[in-house]
Amino acid sequence: MATTNAWKINSGQVYSETVPAPATLFKNGPAWIHETPFLPQGWEDSSTNGAPSLMHSAMRKILSDQRSLTPTLFANVPWHLASYLWGCLGRCRKQTLHMWKLFATAYPAEFPKISQYRSMKIEGPRVTMREYLGLVKSDGLNWRVVLSLATSYARVPELVGIADIRNLVALEIAPPSHLGPSSEEVEIPMTALTDRLVRAWSELAQTAEAFSQFRVLILRHQTALSKVALRYLRALPVLQFVVVYKCDGIASAVSGGEVDGWKIAEAKQFPPETLYEFYQASCKGSSGEESGVGTPVLDFQIGQKKSPMSDGRANHAHPHSAIYLQRTALEAPGRVDPEPSTRKRKGVRVHDGQGERAHSRKAVMRSRTKDISDMLSEFF
Numbered sequence: 001m002a003t004t005n006a007w008k009i010n011s012g013q014v015y016s017e018t019v020p021a022p023a024t025l026f027k028n029g030p031a032w033i034h035e036t037p038f039l040p041q042g043w044e045d046s047s048t049n050g051a052p053s054l055m056h057s058a059m060r061k062i063l064s065d066q067r068s069l070t071p072t073l074f075a076n077v078p079w080h081l082a083s084y085l086w087g088c089l090g091r092c093r094k095q096t097l098h099m100w101k102l103f104a105t106a107y108p109a110e111f112p113k114i115s116q117y118r119s120m121k122i123e124g125p126r127v128t129m130r131e132y133l134g135l136v137k138s139d140g141l142n143w144r145v146v147l148s149l150a151t152s153y154a155r156v157p158e159l160v161g162i163a164d165i166r167n168l169v170a171l172e173i174a175p176p177s178h179l180g181p182s183s184e185e186v187e188i189p190m191t192a193l194t195d196r197l198v199r200a201w202s203e204l205a206q207t208a209e210a211f212s213q214f215r216v217l218i219l220r221h222q223t224a225l226s227k228v229a230l231r232y233l234r235a236l237p238v239l240q241f242v243v244v245y246k247c248d249g250i251a252s253a254v255s256g257g258e259v260d261g262w263k264i265a266e267a268k269q270f271p272p273e274t275l276y277e278f279y280q281a282s283c284k285g286s287s288g289e290e291s292g293v294g295t296p297v298l299d300f301q302i303g304q305k306k307s308p309m310s311d312g313r314a315n316h317a318h319p320h321s322a323i324y325l326q327r328t329a330l331e332a333p334g335r336v337d338p339e340p341s342t343r344k345r346k347g348v349r350v351h352d353g354q355g356e357r358a359h360s361r362k363a364v365m366r367s368r369t370k371d372i373s374d375m376l377s378e379f380f
Contacts, residue, residue, distance in 0.1 A: 037066035123304040150303025163210035170279040174220035202232035227253030
């Protein structure tokens with residue numbers, strides 16, 4: 001069940017990276033800011049047929065406070081009992097994200113059959129982007145995440161840190177619903193996605209095995225990106241589609257057709273309009289996705305995005321508002337050199353075999369393993 005918070009932003013200071021969340025309000029952590037771990041007071045406290053059964057009483061005790069429940073506690077609990085608990089949570093409308101992730105981890109074969117998809121929208125973020133991103137991670141790939149975010153709520157470290165989400169399969173980056181503040185609002189500085197940030201993703205994909213499940217990228221109004229970003233995106237091993245809305249730097253580069261291992265695909269091939277639908281479409285007929293069939297998907301949104309209607313729907317009013325890029329069939333993901341022509345010119349100027357030695361030294365430097373901290377040190 002989706003949880004939407006439409007809290008209006010008046011000051012913008014709540015998103016300042018230097019202002020911590022008040023301890024009294026967020027003492028239970030970011031998992032319980034938008035949901036409550038407690039059963040409704042008095043819920044099924046008594047039975048019309050007399051005293052409640054032992055099983056019913058045990059259920060109420062177990063589910064009375066979800067904060068203490070972990071997947072390891074369910075290691076020896078058979079599925080028929082676990083499914084009973086999940087059904088009880090459904091009756092009282094307490095099937096929280098915490099419990100959804102718990103059951104997806106503890107019962108990977110059975111749980112997807114009754115809850116394959118979960119959607120949660122945080123339209124009024126109340127903690128940092130990093131804390132929200134921590135909620136969607138699954139290093140064990142127990143669920144996959146389709147992530148939509150408004151960049152006004154993200155800092156550079158958080159955008160680089162997206163590479164840490166091993167279970168990320170699709171990503172949409174968009175501006176907030178209001179590109180400019182009203183007279184009563186204080187402007188929140190926006191962090192634009194740049195070629196340099198995409199380069200960081202590229203290097204982490206090559207050295208830290210990041211983005212191993214990532215298939216679809218949708219970009220809206222990211223005007224700081226250029227053709228170079230497409231070269232870097234080739235290093236993401238299974239990325240198949242890049243959809244751009246009003247990203248002038250990329251649009252001008254691909255106007256002539258195939259470029260940097262990407263080709264323009266016809267819009268009519270892509271009827272889906274939401275990120276989740278696009279991810280589903282990208283998986284159809286792909287043999288590489290067979291191992292992921294049945295894995296639950298978490299559709300998670302941080303920030304209130306602009307309405308897709310403002311960009312124009314690809315198949316309706318404005319068919320040319322979106323550019324669909326598909327990786328070319330012969331393109332193999334690998335190490336990316338953003339300026340191959342420059343490297344060739346340097347090789348010509350070096351004689352007597354020194355060109356090979358120079359290239360060898362360069363290869364050794366490029367093979368150094370980098371992690372998130374290495375990437376961030378280059379930005380600050």
